[in-house]
Amino acid sequence: MKMRASRLATTGLCALLVALNLGTAWAGEVQVAVAANFTAPIQAIAKDFEQDTGHKLVSSFGATGQFYTQIKNGAPFEVFLAADDTTPAKLEAEGDTVKGSRFTYAIGTLALWSAKEGYVDAKGQVLKDNQYQHLAIANPKAAPYGLAATQVLDKLKLTEATKAKLVEGQNITQTFQFASTGNAELGFVALSQIYKDGKVTSGSAWIVPAELHDPIKQDAVILDKGKDNPAAKALVDYLKGPKATAIIKSYGYEL
Amino acid sequence: MPLSDPDLSAIWLTFKLASLTTLILLLVGTPIAWWLARTRSRLRGPIGAVVALPLVLPPTVIGFYLLLTLGPHGFIGQATQALGLGTVVFSFSGLVIGSVIYSMPFVVQPLQNAFAAIGNRPLEVAATLRASPWDSFFSVVLPQARPGFITASILGFAHTVGEFGVVLMIGGNIPDKTRVVSVQIYDHVEAMEYMQAHWLAGAMLVFSFLVLLALYSNRQGKPGWS
Amino acid sequence: MTIEARLQLDYPAFSLAVDLQLPGRGVSALFGPSGSGKTSCLRCLAGLEKAGNAYIEVNGEVWQDSSRKLFVAPHKRPIGYVFQEASLFEHLSVRGNLEFGWRRIPRNQRKVRLDQACELLGIGHLLDRQPLNLSGGERQRVGIARALLTSPQLLLLDEPLAALDSQRKSEILPYLERLHDELEIPLVYISHSQDEVARLADYLVLIEQGRVKASGLIGETLARLDLPLALGDDAGVIVEGRVCSFDPTYQLLGLKLPDSQLQVRVAHAQMAIGSRLRFKIQARDVSLSLSADSQSSILNRLPVRVTGQRLADNSAHVLVSLDADGTPMLARITRYSCDQLGVHPGQALWAQIKSVAVLA
Numbered sequence: 001m002k003m004r005a006s007r008l009a010t011t012g013l014c015a016l017l018v019a020l021n022l023g024t025a026w027a028g029e030v031q032v033a034v035a036a037n038f039t040a041p042i043q044a045i046a047k048d049f050e051q052d053t054g055h056k057l058v059s060s061f062g063a064t065g066q067f068y069t070q071i072k073n074g075a076p077f078e079v080f081l082a083a084d085d086t087t088p089a090k091l092e093a094e095g096d097t098v099k100g101s102r103f104t105y106a107i108g109t110l111a112l113w114s115a116k117e118g119y120v121d122a123k124g125q126v127l128k129d130n131q132y133q134h135l136a137i138a139n140p141k142a143a144p145y146g147l148a149a150t151q152v153l154d155k156l157k158l159t160e161a162t163k164a165k166l167v168e169g170q171n172i173t174q175t176f177q178f179a180s181t182g183n184a185e186l187g188f189v190a191l192s193q194i195y196k197d198g199k200v201t202s203g204s205a206w207i208v209p210a211e212l213h214d215p216i217k218q219d220a221v222i223l224d225k226g227k228d229n230p231a232a233k234a235l236v237d238y239l240k241g242p243k244a245t246a247i248i249k250s251y252g253y254e255l
Numbered sequence: 256m257p258l259s260d261p262d263l264s265a266i267w268l269t270f271k272l273a274s275l276t277t278l279i280l281l282l283v284g285t286p287i288a289w290w291l292a293r294t295r296s297r298l299r300g301p302i303g304a305v306v307a308l309p310l311v312l313p314p315t316v317i318g319f320y321l322l323l324t325l326g327p328h329g330f331i332g333q334a335t336q337a338l339g340l341g342t343v344v345f346s347f348s349g350l351v352i353g354s355v356i357y358s359m360p361f362v363v364q365p366l367q368n369a370f371a372a373i374g375n376r377p378l379e380v381a382a383t384l385r386a387s388p389w390d391s392f393f394s395v396v397l398p399q400a401r402p403g404f405i406t407a408s409i410l411g412f413a414h415t416v417g418e419f420g421v422v423l424m425i426g427g428n429i430p431d432k433t434r435v436v437s438v439q440i441y442d443h444v445e446a447m448e449y450m451q452a453h454w455l456a457g458a459m460l461v462f463s464f465l466v467l468l469a470l471y472s473n474r475q476g477k478p479g480w481s
Numbered sequence: 482m483t484i485e486a487r488l489q490l491d492y493p494a495f496s497l498a499v500d501l502q503l504p505g506r507g508v509s510a511l512f513g514p515s516g517s518g519k520t521s522c523l524r525c526l527a528g529l530e531k532a533g534n535a536y537i538e539v540n541g542e543v544w545q546d547s548s549r550k551l552f553v554a555p556h557k558r559p560i561g562y563v564f565q566e567a568s569l570f571e572h573l574s575v576r577g578n579l580e581f582g583w584r585r586i587p588r589n590q591r592k593v594r595l596d597q598a599c600e601l602l603g604i605g606h607l608l609d610r611q612p613l614n615l616s617g618g619e620r621q622r623v624g625i626a627r628a629l630l631t632s633p634q635l636l637l638l639d640e641p642l643a644a645l646d647s648q649r650k651s652e653i654l655p656y657l658e659r660l661h662d663e664l665e666i667p668l669v670y671i672s673h674s675q676d677e678v679a680r681l682a683d684y685l686v687l688i689e690q691g692r693v694k695a696s697g698l699i700g701e702t703l704a705r706l707d708l709p710l711a712l713g714d715d716a717g718v719i720v721e722g723r724v725c726s727f728d729p730t731y732q733l734l735g736l737k738l739p740d741s742q743l744q745v746r747v748a749h750a751q752m753a754i755g756s757r758l759r760f761k762i763q764a765r766d767v768s769l770s771l772s773a774d775s776q777s778s779i780l781n782r783l784p785v786r787v788t789g790q791r792l793a794d795n796s797a798h799v800l801v802s803l804d805a806d807g808t809p810m811l812a813r814i815t816r817y818s819c820d821q822l823g824v825h826p827g828q829a830l831w832a833q834i835k836s837v838a839v840l841a
Contacts, residue, residue, distance in 0.1 A: 065445040134345055139428060142445030167345045167427025170441065177319070178427065183326040183344040376568050379529050382555040383562035384582030385631055390556075394581075398572040 028055035035083035078226025108216035136187035149188035195252030288366035318424025369403020510682035528555035561628030567620035704809035764811035
C-alpha cells in the first residue's frame with residue numbers, strides 16, 4: 001500500500017512538473033536581455049508584439065557588460081538587445097549566437113542635458129563657457145554613451161579643460177540621475193532618456209551632432225539558447241518591421 | 256606589477272576612507288550607543304530603529320537618497336551651500352558622510368551591546384569611589400567596553416571597505432577622490448578586464464583577511480578581553 | 482555626630498517612608514526581610530538613588546534636602562559603600578581596585594594607608610591578582626578595603642555576606658568585627674540575618690514594608706515584647722559585657738553587665754581585664770524561680786524584675802521581659818509555670834541562665 005501511494009505521488013509530481021514545464025515552454029515565449037537605455041521603447045514594442053504575434057516577451061533590463069558575463073555563464077536569455085555593437089560581435093566571434101542574426105536595431109543619439117530650463121543653449125556653447133561645476137558622463141570604458149561623450153570632448157578640444165569636472169556614472173541611467181538631481185549641472189545622456197514624441201520633455205538640451213562621435217550602434221543578436229525558438233526569430237523580425245521602427249524613432253533613436 | 260597605478264591609488268583611497276569613517280563613527284557612535292544602552296526615554300525605540308535602517312535599505316537606495324538630500328536641491332545640500340561649502344556630492348567628504356551613515360549600525364550596535372553588558376553597577380561603584388561621571392566613563396566604561404570597541408572598529412572598517420552601492424551613487428568615480436577599490440573592481444569587470452579585476456579583488460581579500468586575522472588573534476591572545 | 486535621614490520614595494508597587502536617626506558611632510543595622518526597603522535606604526544615603534522627598538544630614542552636612550532642591554552627587558559624598566556582590570572592577574588588578582578610590586581623594590584626606598587596609602582585611606598577598614581569580618570571600622574583603630581606602634566618614638554595607646556560603650561568611654565576620662572595633666567611623670549595615678546583626682550591631686533599626694517598625698540600642702530592641710523578634714524560637718538578647726575576672730582552674734571568664742555590678746560567668750579562654758565581650762542569652766535558656774536556689778548545675782543566677790509578659794507564638798509558652806539591673810533580658814517559660822509563679826510586672830525573681838553564647 002505504502003509503495004503504491006508513494007509511486008502514485010511520484011507520478012503525480014512528474015505529471016505536474018511536465019505540465020508546468022510545458023507551460024513555460026509554450027510555443028510563444030521569448031526571454032530577452034535588454035540594455036537599460038532601451039527599457040521604455042521595448043515596453044511599448046512588447047505590447048504591440050504580443051498583440052500582433054501572440055508570443056509573449058519576458059524582458060530583463062541591465063548593463064550590457066553584466067549581461068555579457070551572465071550569458072557566458074549560462075544565463076537563459078534567447079535574444080540580446082545590447083547597448084553597443086562590440087558586445088554582440090564578441091559573443092558572435094565566441095560562438096555564442098545564431099550566425100547571421102546580428103543587426104543594428106537602433107542608433108543612439110547623445111544629448112548634452114541640464115535639468116535646468118534654459119541652461120543648455122542650442123549649440124552647446126555652455127560647455128566652452130566652462131561655468132559649471134560638474135559634467136556627468138557615463139563610464140567610457142563600460143558604456144558606449146560614455147565613450148561617445150569623450151569623443152565629443154576630444155573633437156571640441158575640451159578634454160583638458162573638463163578633466164577636473166568630470167563625474168562618471170557607471171551607466172547611462174546613473175549619469176542621468178546625477179544630472180536630473182542637479183548634482184551635476186550638465187550631463188551627456190541618451191536622448192532617449194529625455195525625449196518623447198519628438199521633443200525634449202524637461203530641462204534644456206543640445207542634441208549632439210552625429211559627426212562629433214562614432215555612431216552609437218545598438219546591436220541585437222539571437223543567442224544560442226534561442227536558436228530553436230520561433231518566438232525569438234519572430235521578435236527579431238518584428239524589431240526590423242515598420243511598427244517597431246516608428247516606436248524606436250519616437251524615443252529619439254536614429255535608424 | 257599586476258596592480259596598476261590607478262589600482263594602487265584606489266587601494267590607498269579606500270584605506271583612507273575606511274580609517275577616517277571608522278574614526279568618525281567611534282566619536283559619533285559612542286555617545287549614541289551610550290544613550291541607546293542607558294536611556295529609558297520613549298525615543299529609544301525610534302532612534303534605535305533609525306540607526307539600524309542602513310542594515311535594511313539596499314546601499315543604492317541609501318546612495319540615491321543621499322544624492323537627493325546632499326544635492327543642490329536637498330535640504331542638507333542647501334544648508335552646506337548656505338554655509339558657503341558648496342555641495343559635497345562627488346567629493347571625498349561626501350563619501351565620508353555616506354560611509355558614516357551606511358556603516359553606523361555596524362559600529363553603534365556592538366558598542367551598545369558592550370555598554371548594556373557593563374550595566375549600571377560598575378558606574379555606581381565608581382561613584383562611591385569618588386569618580387565623577389566623566390571620570391567613570393573613561394576609567395571604567397571605556398576599558399570594560401574594549402572588546403566592544405574592537406569589534407565595532409573591525410566591523411566599521413570592514414564594512415566601509417566593502418561598501419559599493421553608496422559610493423557608486425554619490426561618488427562619480429573620480430580618481431584619487433572617489434574611485435575606491437570596489438568601484439575600481441566593478442569598472443574592470445564592466446570593461447571586461449577580468450585579469451585586473453581578479454588581481455585587485457585578490458589584493459583586497461588578502462588585505463582584509465590580514466587585518467581581521469591580526470585583530471582576532473590579538474583579541475584571543477589577551478586574557479580578560481572578552 | 483549623628484545621621485539623620487528622612488526619606489520618602491514612591492514606586493508603583495512599593496513605597497518607602499522612613500525617618501532614621503542613627504548614632505554617629507558603632508554599627509547601625511537596618512534589619513528586615515528582603516524587599517522591605519533596606520537597600521533603598523542605603524542607596525539614598527549614598528546618593529545612588531534620589532528619593533523624591535528627602536532630607537539627609539550626616540555629621541552636620543546636608544547631603545540632600547528636596548525642599549531646597551539640594552542634592553549632593555554620590556561621588557561628592559564622603560562615604561564608603563560595600564555592595565552585596567563585591568562588584569570589583571574586572572579590568573583592574575586587586576591593587577588597581579584598591580587604589581581606585583584612594584587616588585581620587587586629596588592627599589591630605591587620606592587617613593587609611595594601603596598597607597593598613599590590607600592588614601585589616603588580610604588581603605596583602607592578593608594585591609597582584611585579578612579579581613576573577615579570587616574566591617567570593619576574598620573578593621568581598623577587597624571590596625571592603627577598597628571602600629575603606631577612600632577614608633570615608635560613613636561606611637555603608639549592603640548585605641556584604643548575603644552572597645556567600647556559611648563557610649565564607651565565617652571567614653569574613655571576624656574582619657567585620659575588627660572594623661567595628663578598630664574604626665572610629667560609623668557603619669550602617671544592612672542584613673536580614675539575625676546572626677550577623679547579633680554579632681555586629683550596636684543599634685538596630687527594624688524595617689518592614691518600607692516603614693520603620695522599631696529602632697534603638699540592640700539589647701533593648703531585641704528584648705521588646707511588642708516586636709516579632711521576641712516571638713520566634715530564636716528570641717534572645719545581646720549583651721556586651723566587660724571582662725572583670727578569670728578563673729584559670731575552671732577556665733571561667735567573669736563578665737560584668739553594662740553599668741552594673743552583676744556578673745555572668747562563661748567558659749572561655751583568658752582575656753585581658755576590661756576588654757569587651759559580646760554574648761547572647763537565648764530566651765529559651767532562661768528559667769525563672771522565686772528563690773536563689775543554688776542547688777543546681779546552673780552557673781548564672783541573676784536577680785531580675787519582671788517588666789512585661791506576652792503569649793508566645795504558641796499558646797503553651799509565655800515570654801517574660803526582665804530587667805537585670807538595667808540590662809534587658811527575655812525568658813521563655815511555659816504558661817503553666819507562669820501561672821504557678823504568679824508572674825506579674827514589678828515582681829522580683831531569679832533568672833537562671835542555662836547557657837551564654839559568646840559571639841566574638
